[in-house]
Amino acid sequence: DTEVTQTPKHLVMGMTNKKSLKCEQHMGHRAMYWYKQKAKKPPELMFVYSYEKLSINESVPSRFSPECPNSSLLNLHLHALQPEDSALYLCASSLSGDTQYFGPGTRLTVL
């Protein structure tokens, strides 16, 4: 398996909902990332996990909660989001911390 996969592809949620985004890779990569991307803007780093430990948190609001259950999985738990959080959420992985491979993303809409 040479790809990063993400589920769901699309998600619509209300501001009081709790939902989770999932990311999976089976390439043996030890670094995994969450990015947020608005239309025609570059990906904006949110979190980095290295060897299953959170190594970077880019001052993301606590309504976003990352989790790395094992070396192949990465979750992003969402709670009490705001409409401005609507975006494409991208997961990426890297073997050695430089070349990053992106998943297809989850298109999130917050109503």
Add this chain to the structure above:
Amino acid sequence: GENVEQHPSTLSVQEGDSAVIKCTYSDSASNYFPWYKQELGKRPQLIIDIRSNVGEKKDQRIAVTLNKTAKHFSLHITETQPEDSAVYFCAARGSNTGKLIFGQGTTLQVKP
């Protein structure tokens, strides 16, 4: 702080022409420079990358050049095709944090 500037923001060329996108980075210790292509509604896809110990790298119609002295790197696409139309992002790996610092993107339109 670490910063990458990318120009132009939009680029329109005729099919068969060449396209050049330029990026300048601020962190002189950056050592890894990838380029991503993102089609509408798709993931950013790595198309080519270069490390600081190399000045140029080619892959078919795509090439990247790096000038460490000027802290400048460029993407060159020759014989452009309509399917090259996309948003292209350059990035530089920051030496302190290891994070990828992205440019603001270039929307390339190739007219048939």
